[in-house]
Amino acid sequence: MRYLILGASAAGLSAAGAIRQNDPWGDITVLSGDRHIYSRCLLPDVLAGRRDAAAARFVPEDFMRRNGVRWAGGVKAVKLLPEEKGVAADNGDKFFYDKLLIATGSSSYLPPVENINRGRQVYGLRNLEDVWDITRAAGSCRQAVIMGGGLVGVDAAVSLNEKGLAVVIVEIAGHILPLQLDQRAAASYEALFRNRGIEIITGEIMSRIILDDRQNVTGVQLKSGRVIPCGLLVAATGVRPNVDFLEGTPVEVGRGIKVNEYEETSYPDIYAAGDVCESLEVFTGKVAPTPIWPLAVLQGQVAGTNMAGGRRKMVNNFAFKNSMEFYGLNTVSFGFPEAPDTSYTTYIMESPGSYKKYIFKDGCLRGAILQGDIARAGVTGALIRKNTPVGVAPGKLFDLNYAYFFNQRENGEFVL
Numbered sequence: 001m002r003y004l005i006l007g008a009s010a011a012g013l014s015a016a017g018a019i020r021q022n023d024p025w026g027d028i029t030v031l032s033g034d035r036h037i038y039s040r041c042l043l044p045d046v047l048a049g050r051r052d053a054a055a056a057r058f059v060p061e062d063f064m065r066r067n068g069v070r071w072a073g074g075v076k077a078v079k080l081l082p083e084e085k086g087v088a089a090d091n092g093d094k095f096f097y098d099k100l101l102i103a104t105g106s107s108s109y110l111p112p113v114e115n116i117n118r119g120r121q122v123y124g125l126r127n128l129e130d131v132w133d134i135t136r137a138a139g140s141c142r143q144a145v146i147m148g149g150g151l152v153g154v155d156a157a158v159s160l161n162e163k164g165l166a167v168v169i170v171e172i173a174g175h176i177l178p179l180q181l182d183q184r185a186a187a188s189y190e191a192l193f194r195n196r197g198i199e200i201i202t203g204e205i206m207s208r209i210i211l212d213d214r215q216n217v218t219g220v221q222l223k224s225g226r227v228i229p230c231g232l233l234v235a236a237t238g239v240r241p242n243v244d245f246l247e248g249t250p251v252e253v254g255r256g257i258k259v260n261e262y263e264e265t266s267y268p269d270i271y272a273a274g275d276v277c278e279s280l281e282v283f284t285g286k287v288a289p290t291p292i293w294p295l296a297v298l299q300g301q302v303a304g305t306n307m308a309g310g311r312r313k314m315v316n317n318f319a320f321k322n323s324m325e326f327y328g329l330n331t332v333s334f335g336f337p338e339a340p341d342t343s344y345t346t347y348i349m350e351s352p353g354s355y356k357k358y359i360f361k362d363g364c365l366r367g368a369i370l371q372g373d374i375a376r377a378g379v380t381g382a383l384i385r386k387n388t389p390v391g392v393a394p395g396k397l398f399d400l401n402y403a404y405f406f407n408q409r410e411n412g413e414f415v416l
């Protein structure tokens, strides 16, 4: 059996491992644009100089050899040829398969801001090469602007600040980390960042990147007219799936490649996993991209098992969980950071160094933020992921503990 995997990251290499576990003799080839193996989650560490690129590896050095994987690094698929069960690559070669996995992840999205494609020091933060480019540009400038105050933008800001640059974050929403936190929890981080010299501008849109006559970035202009001088811009404004090579093929793509619970695409013998996909997410019950590392790993394992003849379903496809730590302040959030409407009830408890928020609907926890004291994160996340009814005494809510969950009714409800 010939297995071809496109992508050598969380999903692709998890799949390779699962295939080898289930098929000791199959022929496994991995193609990847990446020339190195590394975890993207660790790129902010590499950028800050907290670790070198080699220490961002997430599989052992001998992973390919031990699993009998032929790896072509720096080789990208440019065209899927489904009728001949092949893939054309950018080095002119063709690779053939019996089973194909597409695990090509996503790329930084650059929003339509004037000059964004012309500026020489405009970067995303997605690949190791981005880190090298940003590091080079950071060496010859004093101030960087980060477009987007989500997790990647904040990570980039903290890393560049550690390198000694002045940093300005420009975020369109009313506070940073809007997908993960409410205004109150975000404010704790904003205060910490400002103390360290990271300026935060919220509720603002970037309208133009200012360039000199050699296309070097010299500043940005906001919609309000304010000009911020800078020599480097990091665009942390979301991602788009890497699916160009599927154009004109029958593999169905929505906001990502459409897969079922077995990670099968709409075309026989072609699977997909990780950030490149859209799949049924358990918290919302909607089909959507689920772009987090642990789900890419799980989806890769499911795909690999099934490619090698198994029949494993993807379960726990739960994307609404976040954990973060900046300047010593830990936060974990699950589900909704804010009550979506008045049919939800919110409980908040604050004490020095700790902020806890629980959002309920119909007796089920639908969102939680734990900041400072994150001790009950595990049980909180499990209740939200499983949408478990909880007979709540609000006073006990803030001490949620697995020990309380011995008292389960026949309808599955836990009574505290």
Ligand SMILES: Cc1cc2nc3c(=O)[nH]c(=O)nc-3n(C[C@H](O)[C@H](O)[C@H](O)COP(=O)(O)OP(=O)(O)OC[C@H]3O[C@@H](n4cnc5c(N)ncnc54)[C@H](O)[C@@H]3O)c2cc1C
Pocket: 006, 007, 008, 009, 010, 011, 012, 031, 032, 033, 034, 039, 040, 041, 042, 043, 044, 075, 076, 077, 078, 103, 104, 105, 106, 125, 126, 127, 152, 155, 242, 245, 273, 274, 275, 276, 291, 292, 293, 294, 296
């Ligand atoms: C800075 C940063 C920080 C992050 N932090 C976290 C975090 O703290 N927690 C978390 O859960 N998630 C985090 N993420 C998200 C996480 O990294 C992704 O969810 C995960 O990497 C997805 O893995 P993947 O295998 O689907 O795709 P990717 O990691 O995107 O890998 C795609 C692979 O496909 C290859 N490829 C692309 N196009 C082609 C082609 N045409 N042909 C062949 N190969 C191709 C690429 O070279 C790469 O090897 C972070 C991401 C970034 C960028």
